[in-house]
Every structure is written in C-alpha cells, then in structure tokens.
Amino acid sequence: MEGSVGYDNDLNLRATELRLGLPGTEPVSIVRSNKRSLQQVADDDCGVNGCKSDDQNETAPPPPKAQIVGWPPIRSYRKNNIQTKKNESEGGGIYVKVSMDGAPYLRKIDLKIYSGYPELLQAIENMLKFTIGEYSEREGYKGSDYAPTYEDKDGDWMLVGDVPWEMFITSCKRLRIMKGSEARGLGCGV
Amino acid sequence: MLKKMAFSFPDEVLEHVFSFIQSDKDRNAVSMVCKSWYEIERWCRRKVFVGNCYAVSPRMVIRRFPEFRSIELKGKPHFADFNLVPDGWGGYVFPWIAEMAGAYPWLEEIRLKRMVVTDESLELIAKSFKNFKVLVLSSCEGFSTDGLAAIAASCKNLKELDLRDCEVDDLSAHWLSHFPETYTSLVSLNISCLGSDEASFSALERLVRRCTNLKTLRLNRAVPLDKIANILRHAPQLVEFGTGTYTADVRPDVYSDLAGVFSSCKELKSLSGFWDVIPDYLPAIYPVCSKLTSLNLSYATIQSPDLIKLVSHCPNLQRLLVLDYIEDSGLEVLASSCKDLQELRVFPSDPFGAEPNVSLTEQGLVAVSLGCPKLQSVLYFCRRMSNEALVTIARSRPNFTRFRLCIIEPKTADYLTLEPLDVGFGAIVQYCKDLRRLSLSGLLTDRVFEYIGTYAKKLEMLSVAFAGDSDLGLHHVLSGCESLRKLEIRDCPFGDKALLANAAKLETMRSLWMSSCAVSFAACKLLGQKMPRLNVEVIDERGPPDSRPENCPVDKLYIYRSIAGPRFDMPPFVWTMDEDSGLRLS
Numbered sequence: 001m002e003g004s005v006g007y008d009n010d011l012n013l014r015a016t017e018l019r020l021g022l023p024g025t026e027p028v029s030i031v032r033s034n035k036r037s038l039q040q041v042a043d044d045d046c047g048v049n050g051c052k053s054d055d056q057n058e059t060a061p062p063p064p065k066a067q068i069v070g071w072p073p074i075r076s077y078r079k080n081n082i083q084t085k086k087n088e089s090e091g092g093g094i095y096v097k098v099s100m101d102g103a104p105y106l107r108k109i110d111l112k113i114y115s116g117y118p119e120l121l122q123a124i125e126n127m128l129k130f131t132i133g134e135y136s137e138r139e140g141y142k143g144s145d146y147a148p149t150y151e152d153k154d155g156d157w158m159l160v161g162d163v164p165w166e167m168f169i170t171s172c173k174r175l176r177i178m179k180g181s182e183a184r185g186l187g188c189g190v
Numbered sequence: 191m192l193k194k195m196a197f198s199f200p201d202e203v204l205e206h207v208f209s210f211i212q213s214d215k216d217r218n219a220v221s222m223v224c225k226s227w228y229e230i231e232r233w234c235r236r237k238v239f240v241g242n243c244y245a246v247s248p249r250m251v252i253r254r255f256p257e258f259r260s261i262e263l264k265g266k267p268h269f270a271d272f273n274l275v276p277d278g279w280g281g282y283v284f285p286w287i288a289e290m291a292g293a294y295p296w297l298e299e300i301r302l303k304r305m306v307v308t309d310e311s312l313e314l315i316a317k318s319f320k321n322f323k324v325l326v327l328s329s330c331e332g333f334s335t336d337g338l339a340a341i342a343a344s345c346k347n348l349k350e351l352d353l354r355d356c357e358v359d360d361l362s363a364h365w366l367s368h369f370p371e372t373y374t375s376l377v378s379l380n381i382s383c384l385g386s387d388e389a390s391f392s393a394l395e396r397l398v399r400r401c402t403n404l405k406t407l408r409l410n411r412a413v414p415l416d417k418i419a420n421i422l423r424h425a426p427q428l429v430e431f432g433t434g435t436y437t438a439d440v441r442p443d444v445y446s447d448l449a450g451v452f453s454s455c456k457e458l459k460s461l462s463g464f465w466d467v468i469p470d471y472l473p474a475i476y477p478v479c480s481k482l483t484s485l486n487l488s489y490a491t492i493q494s495p496d497l498i499k500l501v502s503h504c505p506n507l508q509r510l511l512v513l514d515y516i517e518d519s520g521l522e523v524l525a526s527s528c529k530d531l532q533e534l535r536v537f538p539s540d541p542f543g544a545e546p547n548v549s550l551t552e553q554g555l556v557a558v559s560l561g562c563p564k565l566q567s568v569l570y571f572c573r574r575m576s577n578e579a580l581v582t583i584a585r586s587r588p589n590f591t592r593f594r595l596c597i598i599e600p601k602t603a604d605y606l607t608l609e610p611l612d613v614g615f616g617a618i619v620q621y622c623k624d625l626r627r628l629s630l631s632g633l634l635t636d637r638v639f640e641y642i643g644t645y646a647k648k649l650e651m652l653s654v655a656f657a658g659d660s661d662l663g664l665h666h667v668l669s670g671c672e673s674l675r676k677l678e679i680r681d682c683p684f685g686d687k688a689l690l691a692n693a694a695k696l697e698t699m700r701s702l703w704m705s706s707c708a709v710s711f712a713a714c715k716l717l718g719q720k721m722p723r724l725n726v727e728v729i730d731e732r733g734p735p736d737s738r739p740e741n742c743p744v745d746k747l748y749i750y751r752s753i754a755g756p757r758f759d760m761p762p763f764v765w766t767m768d769e770d771s772g773l774r775l776s
Binding site for chain 2: 070074075076093095105107
C-alpha cells in the first residue's frame with residue numbers, strides 16, 4: 001500500500017493475548033455463566049474443510065468444534081424457528097430471561113450451555129450474587145430466602161428442579177428468583 | 191450585484207424550495223450554507239433522524255427543530271441482534287417521549303430501532319399526541335400487549351402500527367379489541383412478531399373489515415390457515431400480506447376457498463409468513479405470483495423442488511428471502527426466471543450442524559450474480575467459498591451496494607486453494623465502486639483490509655469477525671475508508687495502536703464496536719481523555735476494568751460521537767471513559 005504506516009509490526013502479542021480468565025490465572029475453558037465461553041464439543045468431524053485446517057497449526061492439535069456466542073450472526077427469532085423443527089438438542093441457544101425480585105433489570109442466559117441443574121443454579125447464583133438453598137424433593141429449597149422458579153409452556157410457575165433436566169429446558173420460558181415469604185411458601189408441601 | 195441577490199429571496203420562497211428537499215443529508219447540507227438558511231431550514235424541518243439516541247439529547251433536538259412531525263431514533267448497536275450486547279445496556283426511549291410529550295402535542299410519527307420501549311412509554315404516546323399516525327418499532331423490546339392496547343384505544347388517527355422483529359410480552363390477545371368500533375383509519379398493521387397465543391380472530395376480522403384503506407397486513411404465527419380466507423375476503427385491496435401458520439389438514443374445500451380468495455387480491459405485491467408451510471397449500475398463491483415483487487419464505491421449511499416451482503411462477507420478483515433449502519439448483523432457476531431481482535437473502539436452515547445438510551455452496555451465489563443484472567443487495571450464508579467465485583461475482587455484478595457473506599465456520603479458507611479469501615473480497619471492493627455495506631467472513635489476513643482501505647471509498651458500514659493479523663488491518667480501514675460511518679468488529683487481534691493513531695477518524699463516524707479484541711483499558715482511558723466529543727464505553731461483565739491491570743484487554747468497547755456528553759443511564763457493567771481519566775459510573 002502506498003504511504004508508510006509509521007509504527008513497528010513487532011507487536012508484543014503476548015501482552016495483548018486474549019484469555020477468558022483474569023490475568024495471572026490459568027486460562028479456563030469453561031467460565032461461569034456471566035461470560036458465555038467457548039464450549040468444547042468433542043467432535044471427530046473436521047467440518048467442510050476436511051482435515052486441511054490442521055496445516056495451519058504447528059504444535060497444537062486441531063481445535064475442536066466450539067459453539068460461539070452470537071455466531072453465526074442470526075437473529076434469535078430465526079434460531080427459534082429452526083429449533084422447533086429439530087428433535088435432538090443440538091446446536092442453537094435456548095435463551096431465557098432471568099429476573100430476580102428486587103433487581104432493577106433482567107438478565108438472559110442460555111440454558112443449552114449447562115448440563116444439569118447444579119451447573120445452572122451455580123451460574124445463576126454467580127450472576128445475581130446470592131445463594132440458593134439445598135434442594136430436596138419434599139421441601140424445595142431450604143436454607144435461604146430465595147427460590148428459583150420458572151414459567152413453563154402452559155404459563156404455570158414451577159419450582160426449578162422438579163422435572164427431568166431435558167424436559168425442563170424444552171419447557172422453560174423464563175426464570176424468576178423469588179424472594180422472601182413467597183419463596184418460603186413454595187418450599188412447604190401443600 | 192450578485193451579493194445583493196443572495197439576500198433578495200424572502201424566507202417564504204426559500205422555505206418553499208426547501209420543502210422539496212426530504213433527505214436528511216441534503217437538509218443538513220442546506221443548513222450549513224449560511225446562518226439565515228440554517229434558521230429557515232430548522233423551522234421547516236418536519237422529519238428528524240437521530241442515528242444514535244445517545245449522540246444528542248432530546249432537549250437539543252427540540253431546541254433546534256421546533257416544528258417536527260416525525261422522528262426516527264436508533265438505540266443499541268447492531269451486534270445487539272446477535273446477543274453481543276448484554277441486557278440492560280441502554281437505549282431507553284422514555285426520556286425522549288417525555289420531552290416530546292411536553293413540547294410537541296402535534297407529533298405524528300415515531301420510528302424506533304433497537305430501543306427499549308416500555309408500556310409506560312406507549313401509554314404516554316397514546317395520551318400525549320392527539321394526531322398520532324405512525325408507530326414503527328423495529329427490533330425493540332420491553333413492552334407488552336398492554337402498551338399496544340393503550341395505543342389502540344387512544345390513537346384515533348393511527349394509520350400505521352408496525353412491530354417488526356420485536357420482543358413483546360404477550361399478556362393478552364385482546365388488545366386488538368381496544369381499537370374502537372368507530373376506528374377505520376388503519377393502513378398498515380404488522381403483528382408478525384407476536385407470540386403464539388390465541389389471537390382474537392373475531393376482533394381482527396372486524397378490524398380488517400372496517401378499515402377499507404388497509405394496504406399492509408402481516409399476521410402472526412397464531413393465525414391458522416383456515417382463518418386467512420375470511421380475513422382476505424374482506425381485504426382484496428391489500429398490497430402486502432403476511433400469512434400466519436401455513437399448514438392444515440389437506441382439505442379440498444379449504445384449499446379452493448384459499449385459492450379463490452387469493453385470486454381476488456389483484457393488488458398483492460408482497461407475501462410473507464409461511465410458518466410451518468406444507469407444499470400442498472402453496473399453489474393457492476399461484477394466482478398472485480406473477481405480480482409479486484417481494485417474497486419472504488425465510489420461515490418456510492420446504493425443500494428445493496417446491497421452492498423451485500414457486501419461484502418459477504414469480505417472474506417479477508425483486509426481493510427474495512429464503513432458507514438454504516433452495517440449494518444451488520434452486521438459485522440457478524431463480525437466476526433464469528427472475529431478471530428483476532434486486533435483493534436476495536439466503537438463511538441457514540441448520541446453522542449449528544457439523545455437516546452441511548443441503549447442497550448450497552458458492553455456486554448458487556455465482557449463478558444469481560451472473561444471471562440477475564439488477565442484483566444489488568445480498569445476504570448469503572454458506573459453508574464454503576473460493577476467491578475464484580468471489581472474483582467472478584465481483585466482475586459480473588459491479589452494481590452491488592450491499593454485500594454480506596457469512597461463511598458459517600470462522601476462518602474458513604478458500605476451499606480450492608486453501609488460501610485466505612483476501613483476494614476475493616478485494617475484488618468485491620475493487621469492482622463494486624458503490625458498495626455501501628460489507629460483511630466479511632472466512633480466513634482473512636491484514637491484506638483484505640489493505641484492499642478495503644484502498645478501494646472501498648463509498649463504504650459506510652463494515653462488519654468484521656475472526657479476521658486480520660495485526661493492528662495494521664484496523665489501521666488500513668480507519669485511514670482509508672473515507673465514507674465509513676459504522677464499524678463493528680468481534681474476535682480480531684486489533685489493539686491499541688491503530689485505534690489511538692486514528693482517534694480523530696472516530697469523530698467522523700457514528701460508532702465503533704469492538705468485542706473480544708485486544709484493546710487495553712489504558713488505551714480506552716486515553717481515548718476518553720483526549721477525545722471529549724467521543725463517548726468511550728467499556729462494557730465488561732467481569733467487573734470494574736480498574737480491578738485489573740491497565741494493559742488488560744477490555745471485553746467490549748463501544749465508541750460513538752456525541753454532543754450530549756456521557757450518559758447517566760448505564761448499568762453497572764458499563765463505564766464511560768471520562769476527560770478526568772477516571773471512571774465515570776452512572
């Protein structure tokens with residue numbers, strides 16, 4: 001290109017290397033839900049390019065297929081349209097709103113990136129900075145002022161954890177962390 | 191003598207001349223000729239466009255244009271469409287409505303894009319503007335059907351209610367019944383984004399029946415196929431129609447009813463909807479196909495043969511949205527049947543699948559580029575590309591104004607040569623001299639940015655992902671693209687140098703978005719310090735950026751020019767870099 005660019009190309013890439021953890025820590029592959037991470041999905045298919053992409057790497061093994069936030073760039077309502085056509089839970093995100101009583105604004109999480117209730121609840125705890133109690137089938141969530149609930153396809157508010165995980169992620173429309181007496185009421189058997 | 195002439199036109203004459211000038215760009219140019227023209231122009235501007243709601247305050251707009259009737263506002267950055275902007279970032283319309291409610295009882299039109307609209311805002315609109323006519327909400331969120339009910343009930347002169355791709359809380363389908371029985375002025379209604387609860391069909395039918403000027407009607411998925419005939423029967427004057435769910439048990443009476451009703455719609459030019467479509471009912475629309483100029487089949491999960499049949503019936507098609515089920519073969523038929531085609535969008539049916547599920551490759555795009563002489567706008571998702579194909583496309587279709595290519599797997603190389611796609615995209619910018627919008631994908635080095643900086647002189651918007659090698663790439667774009675207004679970048683190794691070296695450029699642009707790049711917190715602070723007319727927003731959900739070393743890269747960065755100064759409605763994970771080089775929290 002005509003015209004010089006007056007700075008060196010000797011960039012200290014290390015210093016600007018992107019990592020998901022805080023500097024000084026080891027890079028982690030799965031980060032808590034606050035930040036949606038690259039999810040390592042075991043995949044022995046090298047995709048459309050065949051295995052030629054391996055040529056680009058010198059020492060590292062070929063990167064596994066990863067699911068990236070916001071990629072490919074498709075609007076959620078299109079993704080949802082496609083999702084209803086597929087039976088297996090493969091690909092796409094199931095984004096649901098998470099509200100917490102007393103909080104001024106809502107958050108959104110992708111249910112797809114969790115493998116079960118413990119991970120999900122941990123993520124919500126971290127995101128909203130509170131603690132949920134211990135779950136038991138009989139008594140719901142004991143030991144805190146909060147109870148995680150969700151609205152299902154029929155419009156009913158249910159306690160998180162009662163139904164099998166797969167059924168939950170397909171029927172959950174939104175999450176609400178209830179607080180206080182309302183929450184305690186849910187825990188008690190009727 | 192000449193000097194005297196400049197002052198000899200009375201204001202009314204100038205105002206009359208200006209009334210023929212509608213475009214904002216031209217209006218802005220007019221206002222800069224001299225002080226008196228500025229004054230005259232500002233009093234007679236009727237439509238105001240604010241591309242970034244935080245670039246200026248409502249009060250400033252109202253002060254300058256005391257008599258506008260129509261306002262268009264845009265809020266969140268474009269990447270919000272792909273969940274890259276965390277919820278709660280901003281873009282609230284209420285402060286604007288509140289200011290205008292006081293100053294402008296005669297406001298007629300509000301158009302919003304990517305803004306947070308609450309029921310409270312809608313209720314305030316309904317209450318404040320007696321002659322309110324047009325409400326267009328595009329990709330907005332934050333409101334429910336209660337807010338819509340307020341609009342329906344109060345806006346007696348409403349002509350247009352267009353909810354495109356909004357996220358609406360569906361509390362009750364009965365909001366439609368809030369349109370009074372005496373209300374008949376509806377010309378355009380788009381409720382396609384509303385959820386799938388039972389719509390109140392009878393209210394809808396009655397509304398359509400009494401609004402004889404209705405030209406555009408886009409229904410939502412909840413409206414079943416057998417209801418469409420009843421609705422269309424009362425609106426044969428429709429020009430644009432969107433179906434609901436387009437599936438039902440195959441029954442000859444339902445089919446013939448539908449076909450008959452479509453035949454009576456002589457003005458129909460645009461069709462959309464087609465959720466859950468089954469091929470058996472498609473021929474019902476054949477009677478209108480020859481007049482169709484716009485067809486949105488992007489929800490239609492039908493296969494190539496049925497798509498080909500349909501498309502072959504539409505020789506006058508100018509705009510087609512379709513899923514990649516159309517395949518290369520279907521696009522070849524499109525190329526030979528639809529010589530008027532101007533815009534094509536091909537969406538992926540299985541974007542996250544590991545293997546391609548359909549036979550749609552770069553060949554389809556090449557066929558359409560070769561065959562359709564008027565093609566100027568393309569959005570194309572595919573899984574492989576070659577420089578050869580891109581060069582062919584560029585050479586045969588130099589009239590592209592919008593070229594957005596998404597190769598689904600990031601950093602995919604030319605499948606024939608395994609090289610980066612620099613040369614291919616370079617050809618696009620070199621041959622398509624009027625290119626205004628470009629989205630890149632595939633394996634790309636700094637070289638492609640050199641081409642872009644050299645050739646893309648009319649480029650206004652550039653989207654970049656997983657591309658480039660160094661700051662040089664960003665530098666080429668910022669220093670070379672004279673017309674650049676919006677730049678959005680994700681996951682590229684661009685850092686401080688190019689940004690700081692081109693800081694002045696940022697004031698000539700609307701905005702710059704960079705996420706998962708390598709811009710340090712220190713650079714953000716410096717930029718905020720040095721450039722008082724830029725808002726430099728650091729968005730980081732990991733916590734305050736000063737809790738980490740200064741040279742740590744920030745997660746997300748949004749920089750935009752503003753004469754309103756830093757905003758005060760930010761959530762806890764957004765910081766504006768201030769002149770005082772400290773952090774400003776809202």
